[in-house]
Amino acid sequence: MSVNSFNKEDPGTAFELKADSFTLPFLRLLSTDADSVAKQLAEKFSQAPDFFRNTPVVIDMKVVADGENRVELAWLAGLLRSYGMIPVGIRGGNEAHNESAAALKLSVLSEGRARKTVTKKPPVDLSDATTKSTDSVLRETTVITRPVRSGQRVYAAGGDLVIVASVGSGAELIADGNIHVYGTLRGRALAGVGGNRECRIFCNNLQAELVSVAGTYRVSENLDATMGGKPVHIYLDNNSLKIDAI
Amino acid sequence: MKGHRSAVIDFDVGLRNLDLIMGCERRVVYDFVNVINGEANLNQALIRDKRSDNLYVLPASQTRDKHALTQEGVGRVLEELSEDFEYVICDSPAGIEHGATMAMYFADDAIVVTNPEVSSVRDSDRMLGILASKSRRAENNEEPIKEYLLLSRYSPERVKEGEMLHVEDVKEILALQLLGVVPESKAVLTASNSGVPVILDKEGDAGKAYMDVVERYLGEDLPHRFIEIQKKKLFGRLFGR
Ligand SMILES: Nc1ncnc2c1ncn2[C@@H]1O[C@H](COP(=O)(O)OP(=O)(O)OP(=O)(O)O)[C@@H](O)[C@H]1O
Ligand SMILES: [Mg+2]
Numbered sequence: 001m002s003v004n005s006f007n008k009e010d011p012g013t014a015f016e017l018k019a020d021s022f023t024l025p026f027l028r029l030l031s032t033d034a035d036s037v038a039k040q041l042a043e044k045f046s047q048a049p050d051f052f053r054n055t056p057v058v059i060d061m062k063v064v065a066d067g068e069n070r071v072e073l074a075w076l077a078g079l080l081r082s083y084g085m086i087p088v089g090i091r092g093g094n095e096a097h098n099e100s101a102a103a104l105k106l107s108v109l110s111e112g113r114a115r116k117t118v119t120k121k122p123p124v125d126l127s128d129a130t131t132k133s134t135d136s137v138l139r140e141t142t143v144i145t146r147p148v149r150s151g152q153r154v155y156a157a158g159g160d161l162v163i164v165a166s167v168g169s170g171a172e173l174i175a176d177g178n179i180h181v182y183g184t185l186r187g188r189a190l191a192g193v194g195g196n197r198e199c200r201i202f203c204n205n206l207q208a209e210l211v212s213v214a215g216t217y218r219v220s221e222n223l224d225a226t227m228g229g230k231p232v233h234i235y236l237d238n239n240s241l242k243i244d245a246i
Numbered sequence: 247m248k249g250h251r252s253a254v255i256d257f258d259v260g261l262r263n264l265d266l267i268m269g270c271e272r273r274v275v276y277d278f279v280n281v282i283n284g285e286a287n288l289n290q291a292l293i294r295d296k297r298s299d300n301l302y303v304l305p306a307s308q309t310r311d312k313h314a315l316t317q318e319g320v321g322r323v324l325e326e327l328s329e330d331f332e333y334v335i336c337d338s339p340a341g342i343e344h345g346a347t348m349a350m351y352f353a354d355d356a357i358v359v360t361n362p363e364v365s366s367v368r369d370s371d372r373m374l375g376i377l378a379s380k381s382r383r384a385e386n387n388e389e390p391i392k393e394y395l396l397l398s399r400y401s402p403e404r405v406k407e408g409e410m411l412h413v414e415d416v417k418e419i420l421a422l423q424l425l426g427v428v429p430e431s432k433a434v435l436t437a438s439n440s441g442v443p444v445i446l447d448k449e450g451d452a453g454k455a456y457m458d459v460v461e462r463y464l465g466e467d468l469p470h471r472f473i474e475i476q477k478k479k480l481f482g483r484l485f486g487r
Contacts, residue, residue, distance in 0.1 A: 147374070149372060152379070165421065166418075168372075169371075170371070186419070
C-alpha cells in the first residue's frame, strides 16, 4: 500500500468553518498603573491559580480608553501569559489600542451580546449605593440543571452560580458572586473570585474537596467533619471561613 | 436475542478484542478502518454472528493507529449502518482519548459501565461530562444523549465488608438511571475465554443480569436483582464456601 493512500480524502473536506458562541472571562482594566495591575493580578493568581491555567481571556479597555496614560498592551498580554492565561483579544479600546492589538496578533472584539442566562435585576434597595461599586452592571445568574461532572468547570462571570443538581469530585465551580448547589457538592467551589468578600456558598450536602470565598479557602482535610453530608452555608467572618449548618 | 437487527462496532483500534469475546476472530477479513478508508464496503466487513441471525460485528483494526478513525468517516459508516440496523452499538475503549470520543460523538443513548470502586465511578463521571459537552447532540444544541448506568462486577459480600461502593452510593454519585447490576462471576471470564457471550448462559447470575439489562433498556420495568447477599444453599453452608 502506498503511503499516499492513507490520506486520500478530498482536500476540500479537511475542515469545516463554523460559528459558535463562547463565554469568556474578561479582565476590565480600571487603572493604567502597571504596578497596581501587576500587584492585583498576583493576588488573584494566588487565590485561584487553577482558574488561570490555560484560560482564554479578553482585555476590556473601555474604562481606560479615554485616559491620558497609555496602556502597554504588550506588557499586559505578557503578564497574563506568565500566569498561564491565554489573551485572545481586546475590546472597548481606542484606535491606538486596536492597532497595538493587531500588532500583537490579538483580535479586536465588539461588545458581547446578551447571553442566554437568567438575568436578575439589582436589588431595589440601594442603601449601599454609597459604596462605590464597580459592578453596577447587570448581575447575571447562571443556572445549571444537569450534574456538573468530574473535569468540568463552570464559571459564572459577574454573578451567581446556581446548580440544581450535584457536583462531582474533580469538578470546579467558579463564580464572581454566590454559589448555590441544591445537590451534593463533591468538587470545588470558589465564590467571590472577583474579590467580593460578602459572597457565600450554599449547598445541600457538603462533601467538597475545596471551598473558597474571595480567595480564603479550605481543603476537605480541614473541613469540619461534623458538617460533612449536611446542608450548610459558608461565608467569610473576619478573614476566616465559617461553615454553618442551615 | 430479542429479534432486533443489531450491529456492534469495536472502537478500540489497536486493541481489538470484541471479536474474541464474540467468538468470531477467525472470520475477520476486513475491519472498521478498512471501511472508513473505502478499502472495503460494509457488507464485506460485517461478520454475522453464528448464534444470532440478527447480530453483526464490525471488528476493530489491530494494526492501525486510532487516528485512522476520522469523525467524518465514522459518521459516514454509522449513517450507512443505521439504514440497515435498528441498533448500532459502539463499544468504546476505556479512557477519554480519541477512540472513546469517536465512539460517543454520534450517540443517541449511552450506557456507562462502571465498577463499584471510587476510581471507576470518578472516571465514569468524567466520561459523562464529556458526553454532555462534546457530542454531536451537544454541539448542535439538540436533546442531550440519554445516559444509563450499568454496574458490573458487583459483590454484595464485599460491599458489606466496606471494600466496594454500595449500588445506592454509585447511583447517588452519578445521578443516572440504573440499567442493571451484574454480579462478579467466574462465568464472565469463562465466557470471554471461550468466545461465547455470557448472556447466552441462561442459568448463571451474570447471564440473567445481562438479559435484565437488555429488557430494561427496551423499556421493561423489572426489579433489580443480585444486589443482596445470597443465602448459601445447605451444602454450601455445611462445606464452607
Ligand atoms: N461480572 C464480572 N465478573 C467477573 N469478571 C468480570 C465481570 N465483568 C468483567 N469481568 C472481567 O474483567 C475484565 C475486563 O472486562 P471487559 O473487557 O468487559 O472490560 P472493558 O471495560 O471493556 O475493558 P476495556 O476498557 O479494555 O475495553 C475481563 O477479564 C472480564 O472477564
Ligand atoms: Mg472493552
